[in-house]
Amino acid sequence: MTETQTELEQHIESQYSSLSKRLQEVARYVLDNPNAIAFGTVASIAKAAGVHASTLVRFAHAFGFEGFSDMQQLFKDKLMVSSPDYESRIKSVQKEPATHDKKCGLSWLKQIVIANTQALDNLCNSVDEQALNGAISALHNANIIHIQGARRSFPTASYFSYLLNNIGRRAHLLDGAGHMDIAQLNLLGPDDVLFAISFAPYAQETLDAVNYAKQRGIAVIAMTDSSVSPLAEHADIYIKVKEAEIHSFRSLNVSTNIIQALMLGLIHQSN
Structure with missing residues (x-):
């Protein structure tokens, strides 16, 4: 049961x-x-x-x-x-015995490291190798890689764009600056790929980008937290990610490792 x-x-x-x-x-x-x-x-x-x-x-x-x-x-x-709102998360942290010590930084660091180590171990045991390699091939063959990740996922999306540009790949970060979301999406071409990143609760901006790409027959690679998330449902390839949590504050460690693996795979395939 x-x-x-x-x-x-x-x-x-x-x-x-x-x-x-x-x-x-x-x-x-x-x-x-x-x-x-x-x-x-x-x-x-x-x-x-x-x-x-x-x-x-x-x-x-x-x-x-x-x-x-x-x-x-x-x-x-x-x-x-466990409550998802920030007020409850803050209160939960404040009740932790570690916060009673003014030198609690190391205690929190140890908890974070342990949680992330477990999450990374789970990733290595559960990651879909076929999806990972398929994503590398799709990114390698893309004319331009458009990257969408809003809110909590934005640092990961921004980092991926940074890496891609530095290894000589044409990458376009869909950051929605100036509320120019649609104008940026209009730059997606038929030989391009949309790499979308979002986790529950899923960012509407990212869902809109995925729907836009699918309506125009543009390939979508998703990095998300569930095989039945709205991103995975519409993606050609999806990579499932489960991040570590400390008092409902989620890490970005697993996502960053996936991004680095994709980047290194692209370099390898370009030889």
């Missing part, structure tokens, strides 16, 4: 392809909107997900729950110990 929200999410991802179309719609909504699942009613969740209430019950049954409320409780339980 599934005992935590994390376990349930893992089961949903692993069984996603075997679900019916309607249950896949519920799966995507559940993974993308955990807070709405925790706080909503069956009626409100069904309406937001675009399905009948009975479909939510069937979804819960498909994953071994007696009813939807039993599944919903997992999401409520997680919220009791």
Whole structure:
């Protein structure tokens, strides 16, 4: 029996392809909107997900729950110990015993290093090698590599653009400066590639860029946190990334390592 929200999410991802179309719609909504699942009613969740209430019950049954409320409780339980809003994160950090010591920097550093080491070990054991190599080949063959990453993903996108330009690749960072998002997207050509980076809650700017590219038949490579994220759903190639967390503050370490691997792969393929 599934005992935590994390376990349930893992089961949903692993069984996603075997679900019916309607249950896949519920799966995507559940993974993308955990807070709405925790706080909503069956009626409100069904309406937001675009399905009948009975479909939510069937979804819960498909994953071994007696009813939807039993599944919903997992999401409520997680919220009791972890909240995504910054006020709660700050309070959580302040309650940590390490902060009672004025010289707490090293304690936090050790926690961050341990969490990131575990995340990187998991990455090496779980990364899709075919997707990684496919991304390198697609980037190698692209005329221009357009890179989109907003909010938390912007540092990673900016770094990738910096690396690509320094190894002689034509790279264009879609930074939306001056609210020129559409003007920048209009520069995407048929032989180009869009490299999109976003993690839940997914940045609308990045989703818009992916939809724009797909409507025009432009290849999309996505780096995201779930195999059923809206980015992965529309990407030609996607690379799944799970970052380390300390009191719900997520690292960018795994993402940076993926970017560096892609860059080194491009150099190798250019020989």
